[in-house]
Amino acid sequence: MVKINQNFARLPQSYLFSDIAHRVDAYAAAHPHQKVIRMGIGDVTLPLPCAVVDALKSASSEMGSKETFHGYGPEQGYPFLREAIVEYYRREMGVVLKPEEILVSDGSKSDVGNIVDLFSPDNTVLIPDPVYPVYRDTNIMSGRKIVYISADSHNAFLPLPDPSVKVDLIYLCSPNNPTGAVYTKDQLAQWVAYAHEQEAILLFDAAYERFISDPALPRSIFQIPGARECAIEFCSLSKTAGFTGMRCGYTVIPMELSFPGPLGEPISLNKMWVRRQTTKFNGVSYVTQRAAQSVFTPEGLEACDKNIHYYRENSQMICSLLAKKKIEFYGGAHSPYIWLRCPGEMSSWDFFDFLLENAAVVGTPGSGFGKNGEGFFRLTAFGSRENTAEAMERLSPLL
Numbered sequence: 001m002v003k004i005n006q007n008f009a010r011l012p013q014s015y016l017f018s019d020i021a022h023r024v025d026a027y028a029a030a031h032p033h034q035k036v037i038r039m040g041i042g043d044v045t046l047p048l049p050c051a052v053v054d055a056l057k058s059a060s061s062e063m064g065s066k067e068t069f070h071g072y073g074p075e076q077g078y079p080f081l082r083e084a085i086v087e088y089y090r091r092e093m094g095v096v097l098k099p100e101e102i103l104v105s106d107g108s109k110s111d112v113g114n115i116v117d118l119f120s121p122d123n124t125v126l127i128p129d130p131v132y133p134v135y136r137d138t139n140i141m142s143g144r145k146i147v148y149i150s151a152d153s154h155n156a157f158l159p160l161p162d163p164s165v166k167v168d169l170i171y172l173c174s175p176n177n178p179t180g181a182v183y184t185k186d187q188l189a190q191w192v193a194y195a196h197e198q199e200a201i202l203l204f205d206a207a208y209e210r211f212i213s214d215p216a217l218p219r220s221i222f223q224i225p226g227a228r229e230c231a232i233e234f235c236s237l238s239k240t241a242g243f244t245g246m247r248c249g250y251t252v253i254p255m256e257l258s259f260p261g262p263l264g265e266p267i268s269l270n271k272m273w274v275r276r277q278t279t280k281f282n283g284v285s286y287v288t289q290r291a292a293q294s295v296f297t298p299e300g301l302e303a304c305d306k307n308i309h310y311y312r313e314n315s316q317m318i319c320s321l322l323a324k325k326k327i328e329f330y331g332g333a334h335s336p337y338i339w340l341r342c343p344g345e346m347s348s349w350d351f352f353d354f355l356l357e358n359a360a361v362v363g364t365p366g367s368g369f370g371k372n373g374e375g376f377f378r379l380t381a382f383g384s385r386e387n388t389a390e391a392m393e394r395l396s397p398l399l
């Protein structure tokens with residue numbers, strides 16, 4: 001008889017954002033005339049930049065012509081996109097990478113979830129709590145031991161390593177999802193030193209890097225000396241360029257990362273990832289990769305920054321209401337997420353129900369991101385200006 005993966009029984013019953021979507025759908029069905037304002041999942045609302053739309057049109061025309069049609073492409077991404085990303089890192093962050101270290105995919109969620117294939121189930125994983133649930137759930141699925149490190153108001157949701165804790169894989173996200181907190185270079189240097197001491201790999205999620213507006217704050221783990229020897233970085237165009245519906249991201253695996261294989265011979269993680277992807281993934285469409293390439297042009301980046309500025313103004317609107325109401329909150333400055341303490345000591349899900357019932361506003365209950373998220377709540381700034389303003393008007397008398 002077939003044996004199922006029993007680890008699935010250890011997962012929360014449903015994925016956080018699917019759970020929320022079901023509850024909101026039920027509310028909307030019961031209140032058909034009420035306009036629901038969604039500030040839960042971090043989905044963008046502004047359309048794609050013109051440079052991206054032009055690139056999509058022109059790549060689509062190429063696909064319609066015998067001379068310029070593209071079938072399967074390289075699974076790890078077309079050279080034109082990998083080179084554009086290398087140039088982006090060099091110009092914007094002073095980080096030198098090789099094109100073959102950039103592995104293009106359909107988004108960082110897939111890569112963050114799939115990277116665990118490269119590591120033995122015996123590894124112990126360090127995960128901050130609260131956390132983007134994909135890190136936790138994918139490691140539960142593959143049966144790894146997880147050690148949690150507390151992110152809370154005592155460390156401003158920026159936990160630092162404890163050298164007495166022995167681990168093999170470390171997940172970090174900065175700017176953080178869900179708390180919006182951002183590590184400084186000094187703090188990330190402590191994590192890099194810890195990863196070296198532990199001979200561990202640091203899995204760094206930089207999906208929100210472009211929301212950082214302070215040049216002193218690091219946007220890539222590779223801005224930290226020593227990171228090439230211990231870190232993998234995940235990045236996405238979802239939030240940078242509005243690609244949540246397009247699907248394109250990339251993972252950076254430095255050539256320095258290699259570990260002993262079955263006979264003690266060094267095996268490169270980069271090569272293992274390429275081996276995995278060539279087996280299980282046929283690459284991102286040519287049209288999408290041309291669109292992604294256009295993001296890294298001066299016009300593309302300028303348009304992305306304009307959109308990010310718009311979302312930042314939404315953040316300011318949310319933060320100013322919370323400040324006025326004297327509600328403790330984090331994030332919002334270099335992140336599209338605002339992480340607030342639920343008023344009146346309400347639990348996260350009670351506050352979720354309270355806002356849905358009384359304001360038809362949807363957020364994300366902090367407890368969905370981990371034990372330490374209990375009593376907190378996440379709002380996103382990715383809504384339209386009108387909806388964000390209307391949501392704040394509805395919330396104001398309730399807070």
Ligand code: MLT
Binds near residue numbers: 040041132238
């Ligand atoms: C979130 O709301 O946390 C994100 O949109 C989820 C994701 O990027 O997969």
